Every structure is written in C-alpha cells, then in structure tokens.
Amino acid sequence: MRIATWNVNSLKVRLPKVEEWLAYARPDVLCMQETKLADGAFPALAFSALGYESAHYGEGRWNGVAVLSRVGLDDVAAGFSGQTADEGAEARLLWATCAGVRVASVYVPNGRQLGTEHYEAKLAWLARLRQQLETGCDPASQVVVCGDFNVAPEDRDVWDPSKLHGGTHISPPEREAVAALRDWGLSDVFRQIYADSGVYSWWDYRAGDFHQGRGLRIDLVLATKAMADRASWALIDRQARKGKLPSDHAPLLVDFDL
C-alpha cells in the first residue's frame, strides 16, 4: 500500500501537475494540503477519471485538505471531533478510512512568528490533534497521520539551523508538540528508513532556495507501530518540485507491506 502526502499550494493551479504525478507515482492514497478551494470547486471528477475516490474539506482562499484513495474511502470526518461551527474553524484536518487504515490529512498552522497569537494557536492546534488521537484512536490500530506539519523535527531536517534560530518551525515548543504525537504512538516513517541530513520537502519560492538546497523537511508521514513496522520504502520526490509551476513542497511517498 503506497501512501503519499503533498502540499499542492492551490489545487486550481496545480491540478495538471497532480494528475500527471498520480499517473506515474500511482499512490493508493494521496493526502493533499493547501488546496485553497471551496468544496464546490474541488475537481472530484478529474480524480475519479484516474480511479480515485476523494474527500475534500475546504473553505476557499486558504487552507483546504483532501484525501484521494483507489482502495476505498469510508468514514470521512472533517475537522476535530466535537468542534462547533461557531469556532470558525479553518479547514486543516480530514480523516478517512482507506482499506482498513485510518488516514488523516493535516495542515498545521504556520505560526508566523514566535510570541504571536498565531504561534500559540499552532501549538494549541498540535495539542488538540494529540488530544483527538487519545480520545478517538487506538495506538494499536493502523493509523497514519500525513501532511504539512510546518515543523522540522530535528536540526538534520533544516538546511542551516543557525539561520532559522529564533524563528518558527524549529523552536523547542513546536518540536515538543510533534514529539508528543510520537509519544502517543506515531513514528516518523521517513526517519525509520533514512538518517541522511540535507533531505527536505519544502523550499521557499524566494531567492532560489530550491536550487541552492535551502529547505526544510516539514512534510511527514507519521504511523502507528502496526503500520510503521511494515514500511519498506520512502521517497521525497524532488522531481515534482521542478518544471513549470511547481508547488513549493515536494510530495512524500511511503510504501507499506500490507
């Protein structure tokens, strides 16, 4: 079973690239983030033509998450359970069950700057995700949480930690919030397989960062032991970050022997 995650940074702009990528990467499940679409504008027909069922949770303009599957798509749930409409929730979390695996597509808030309300909201969002795992999932079952975490878990996931010191994505509280997911029972599948530094999934569009190798590994596939023990291969597909109109993120693929 091949599971992938990709922050596409506008599905409207990226659809041709996503369709092309699906045709050669052939994931069984694809989690997308930052579709920037309302549900009514989601191109479900384009994906069904390629053999994928889909679920989307979007508000338009910003955020927006999706799950595509060609191995079944059941029990779809948008947002945090127990979330009320008056919270004005942003579309950052979507659950679905695909061939018996509980899959989440997550887009963690950016945080902007330390010491801001946005940064505190990011930490609170990650804490709420941990809380939802505790109340809604069994760590002994097959659970995979995929997405753009906007956190680089360790210094080896950052092109130059000294350049980002004091900024978001690498601060100890953010890393602790991700570690708390690990403590619940999720492991960073890419890191089970590769120890290399200098492997990134996001590069700023500005200043030629991609071509200069200045990136961060912030897109993660986190899996419970029942899944992680079966992970056999992982790849961050840098090829998809090249060419015309690329996203600023590359997709991450993981193969599980299921």
Next chain:
DNA sequence: ATGGTAGCGCTGCTA
C-alpha cells in the same frame, strides 16, 4: 543584500 516569489483577488494578506 533585513531582500526575494507565488497565490488569491483586487488591496494587502498569507506563506
């Protein structure tokens, strides 16, 4: 060099 690009949508915000 305190910059730079991309997307949304039409002015400046978000990343």
